[in-house]
Amino acid sequence: SQQGEEDPQALSIQEGENATMNCSYKTSINNLQWYRQNSGRGLVHLILIRSNEREKHSGRLRVTLDTSKKSSSLLITASRAADTASYFCATDAPNQAGTALIFGKGTTLSVSS
Amino acid sequence: KAGVTQTPRYLIKTRGQQVTLSCSPISGHRSVSWYQQTPGQGLQFLFEYFSETQRNKGNFPGRFSGRQFSNSRSEMNVSTLELGDSALYLCASSRDRGPADTQYFGPGTRLTVL
Numbered sequence: 001s002q003q004g005e006e007d008p009q010a011l012s013i014q015e016g017e018n019a020t021m022n023c024s025y026k027t028s029i030n031n032l033q034w035y036r037q038n039s040g041r042g043l044v045h046l047i048l049i050r051s052n053e054r055e056k057h058s059g060r061l062r063v064t065l066d067t068s069k070k071s072s073s074l075l076i077t078a079s080r081a082a083d084t085a086s087y088f089c090a091t092d093a094p095n096q097a098g099t100a101l102i103f104g105k106g107t108t109l110s111v112s113s
Numbered sequence: 114k115a116g117v118t119q120t121p122r123y124l125i126k127t128r129g130q131q132v133t134l135s136c137s138p139i140s141g142h143r144s145v146s147w148y149q150q151t152p153g154q155g156l157q158f159l160f161e162y163f164s165e166t167q168r169n170k171g172n173f174p175g176r177f178s179g180r181q182f183s184n185s186r187s188e189m190n191v192s193t194l195e196l197g198d199s200a201l202y203l204c205a206s207s208r209d210r211g212p213a214d215t216q217y218f219g220p221g222t223r224l225t226v227l
Contacts, residue, residue, distance in 0.1 A: 040201055043218040100169045103156035
C-alpha cells in the first residue's frame with residue numbers, strides 16, 4: 001500500500017520557472033526522502049529530511065516537512081530541461097527495523113525550453 | 114566508487130517460467146533491498162536483506178524470494194511467472210546506519226513476461 005501521495009501527478013513548466021511538488025503521508029515517520037527517476041531508469045537520491053527538521057536545502061532544491069500535517073514539499077528553483085523526470089517521495093516504514101521505503105506514485109515533471 | 118549494479122538489464126520470459134535477478138551493492142554496503150515498479154502499483158517494497166538474513170518483507174506472494182551472499186551481493190527469484198510480474202525490478206543498497214540512511218538504487222532489470 002502507498003504511504004505517500006504526490007500532488008500534482010503531472011506538472012509542465014518552462015525553463016527558468018520554479019516547480020513545486022507536494023507529498024502527503026499517512027503514519028508517523030522517522031524521515032522522508034525525495035528521489036528522481038529518468039525514463040524508467042534507476043532512482044537517484046535527491047535529499048533526506050528527518051522528522052525533527054522543517055526545511056532543508058541542496059543546491060536548487062528546497063524541501064519542507066510539516067509533521068503535524070503529514071506533508072512535505074519539494075521545490076526546484078530555476079528549472080532546466082534536464083530536470084524533466086518523475087519525482088517520488090519515500091518514507092521509512094513505521095514500526096519496522098531496517099531500511100524499507102514506502103513510495104508515493106510520483107509527480108511527472110516536464111520542463112520545456 | 115562503483116554504484117549498484119544489476120544484471121541482466123532486460124529479460125523476456127514466458128508464463129510459468131522462473132527467473133533470477135542479481136544485484137551487486139556498493140562496496141561496504143551491507144543492506145540490500147528490492148522493489149518492484151509497475152505503472153499500476155508504482156514502487157513497492159519486496160524484501161530487504163542484511164548480513165545474509167531477510168530482515169523485512171513486503172506484501173508479495175511466496176513466488177518471490179531472495180537471498181544475500183556473504184559478500185552482500187543479492188539475488189531475487191520469481192517462480193511460476195505470471196503476466197502481472199512484468200515490471201522494473203530495482204535493487205537498492207545502503208550502509209545501514211539506521212532509518213535515516215540513504216538508499217542507492219541500481220538501474221533496474223526490466224522483466225517482460227509473455
